Amino acid sequence: MQEKRNDLVPVSEEVIVTDPEILSVEKPIPIEEAIKGIEDKLVYFQKIKHLCIKFTNPFDWVLQKGVPYLMESGTQKIAIPFGVNVDNVEMRTEWAEDERGRYAIYIVKGRAYSRKLNREVWDEGVCTERDKFFAFAYGQWKPKYEIDIASIIKKAHTNFYNRVIKRLLALTSITKEELKQAGIDLSKLSDIDYSSKKDEKLPSKPKGRPPKEVPPKRPFDEDKEKEAKRGQIMDFCKINNLIYAEVAQLFKVKYKREFANASLDQLLNYKDYLQGQKPEDLRKEIAEATA
């Protein structure tokens, strides 16, 4: 008698489905129809694109290295007829590092919906503290306290708006030919090059007899330094998610006076004090000071 083998897998009876209802699947669309559908959509988007351009004027466009670019003014004009609503917008900060140190990247993300096209698009816009337009002038990088962070956030926001609205209305990759066809006078478009102004040297000072001695530090310079320190405190608040008004209140408790009347020494000490604290400890202290 043959021995029972344990290494073999038990076999079960195969079930063959024969019910025609279970077997029926959706009929595939013939390839010709599918292509026709895509072609129709392309024609439709082409029409939207064409109409959008007609709502703009030549001053809403610039040429960047010969390629047409729609500016914010133009995007706003186009968003109105198509009933665009931009919502679910959020801003977040990420950090990166380069040879000049740590720097923030601001990212704005959200949705644009067109009531007329019943279509929605999600996208994001980015701007960093290394953006040359805000952080670089006259051939050199600006110190951090001279950079207006709010302008950088705003640029990320503008970039987001421009991207999301353009994608929503099929306005990406516009050619000069398309502008011309929609009646835009190409001769009125300006060609811009962002690099030129920023690389300029500081405007030359009028020539005159050099001063014989270094003039004493004027109160004006001190004011400037005060402003700079105050700017650093503002940045510090933003980075650590602290409310400036509360930080100012803490200053008032510590120094018994308003920021506006602060001496340079007080501001410097205060800045060092803030930076030496952990944000969570600082939040507690601020809460106590403002209670």
Add this chain to the structure above:
Amino acid sequence: MINIVAGIDAWYERQIKAYPHPNNRASEAGHQCERFLVASRLQPEMKRLHDLGLQRIFYDGVEREEKILSLCKKAGFVIREQQRPFEWKEFHLTGRIDAKVEDGENLIPLEVKGCSPNSFREIEHLPPIELIKSKKPWVRRYPAQILLYMLMDESPEGIILFENKLTIKPIQKEYYLEGEALDYAESILKKLERVNDYVARKELPPASQLEDCTSCGFFGTLCLEQDFGEGFDFIDDEAVEKDLDRIEELTPAKEECNTLYEKIKAMFKGKPTTIIRSKWCIESKKYKRTIFDIPDDIKMKFTKKIECWKTNIKKLKEEH
């Protein structure tokens, strides 16, 4: 060659600064948006700095104020308490008045503003309190500013002196703490109370969509969303298109017709009835029309605005 323009602009750029303030400001109190007023106090760091163009205008404003006040002095007016600071603790309100002008025994708060020819035209024809309905957002804030100074100074009268930047023509708008102006001042104080509540709770009021949102320093940093409205209607009506095409065809003829009509009218005005080549007869008759010659101050009292509809037909760009 030295570049004077670049030097001046670099100087202007250095003057662009943010001035965080813990209190409400009289100059901003008339701002429509409560979120702006609260954010200005709680999160001034999120407000975008103004641009070079606006800085030039601000600088001009400071210089102009000096110039106008000195002109007032030359004209024999007694100007006092220039740049006097005010504080109203109850409303966390501060401000700095341009000056006060002596009127007998009274000292009247005085604000000095320079404005573009376009704004000047609008301001000139509006009653003082109606400036709150101006098309220009910055003009809408002026009445609140002077009225708050008047309240803080316990002065029943106040003046805003405007100067046209092009023609240098001055006009004065007089404010009295009574009637509509007083109601408006009270509404501003109530608004400041709401702002103070939000500040105390360290909360921002919800964002509201206003027409001048996109030019606000907080748009894109604290106010991120925008609704562009319901959109246009896109219709495919051939009959309407034909009518519009016909209007376009006839427009040059209509213009030519008007020009010729005016020419003929001028040619035969006051002349006896004339027959032209046995074909046309032109009569010029004198008639009397009733007009009402009402002085401006009385006319102003009966002025009211009614809503009307205006239809503009604009052709989109021609396709090539």
